[in-house]
Amino acid sequence: AQKITQTQPGMFVQEKEAVTLDCTYDTSDPSYGLFWYKQPSSGEMIFLIYQGSYDQQNATEGRYSLNFQKARKSANLVISASQLGDSAMYFCASISSGGYQKVTFGIGTKLQVIP
Amino acid sequence: DGGITQSPKYLFRKEGQNVTLSCEQNLNHDAMYWYRQDPGQGLRLIYYSQIVNDFQKGDIAEGYSVSREKKESFPLTVTSAQKNPTAFYLCASSIGLAGSYSRGNEQFFGPGTRLTVL
Numbered sequence: 001a002q003k004i005t006q007t008q009p010g011m012f013v014q015e016k017e018a019v020t021l022d023c024t025y026d027t028s029d030p031s032y033g034l035f036w037y038k039q040p041s042s043g044e045m046i047f048l049i050y051q052g053s054y055d056q057q058n059a060t061e062g063r064y065s066l067n068f069q070k071a072r073k074s075a076n077l078v079i080s081a082s083q084l085g086d087s088a089m090y091f092c093a094s095i096s097s098g099g100y101q102k103v104t105f106g107i108g109t110k111l112q113v114i115p
Numbered sequence: 116d117g118g119i120t121q122s123p124k125y126l127f128r129k130e131g132q133n134v135t136l137s138c139e140q141n142l143n144h145d146a147m148y149w150y151r152q153d154p155g156q157g158l159r160l161i162y163y164s165q166i167v168n169d170f171q172k173g174d175i176a177e178g179y180s181v182s183r184e185k186k187e188s189f190p191l192t193v194t195s196a197q198k199n200p201t202a203f204y205l206c207a208s209s210i211g212l213a214g215s216y217s218r219g220n221e222q223f224f225g226p227g228t229r230l231t232v233l
Contacts, residue, residue: 043226045205045207050221095220102160103222105159107156
């Protein structure tokens with residue numbers, strides 16, 4: 001079974017500053033993937049970034065980067081140069097390699113960007 | 116444009132009634148999913164389907180039913196047996212089992228349906 005833990009219910013960041021959203025995971029699968037999704041107030045989930053367990057380098061997608069520390073089982077999301085439009089809920093999720101692709105989500109972190 | 120559509124956006128139901136939430140995708144994805152989201156919570160899996168005419172229960176399937184008669188469509192019925200159906204429902208799809216945990220097989224989500232029981 002997989003478990004995702006996001007311990008920050010809410011975060012504030014000044015516009016143009018960087019912010020790190022924490023995520024730890026627990027899985028017994030030897031191969032797995034980790035995702036981050038953004039959910040604005042409109043409700044839809046927007047894919048941000050993916051990290052595979054065997055990827056040698058940390059994933060980056062534009063202003064988003066994933067700080068992957070496999071030994072610590074952490075997959076923190078770093079948003080650089082925050083923008084007002086980054087204000088949203090952020091969910092960390094994991095996917096297992098076995099059977100079907102079950103995705104397990106954390107409870108999310110609410111990020112508010114302050115002008 | 117390719118994507119996932121859900122309808123209606125808002126749905127009101129009286130107690131004891133069954134309601135069906137629509138989910139359609141034109142991404143040619145094999146796998147489709149239904150999630151439920153309660154306020155301040157993450158997503159919980161209700162049902163998923165990897166291919167047409169096949170679907171499996173997720174973590175909270177009681178009181179729900181689905182069908183997968185077409186690749187593009189995966190409707191969810193909330194039955195009267197669901198004791199607390201008021202929630203936000205999200206449908207998602209992904210390419211499928213091929214490369215099941217690789218980049219490019221992320222789930223794409225629809226805009227959601229907010230169901231309220233009166």
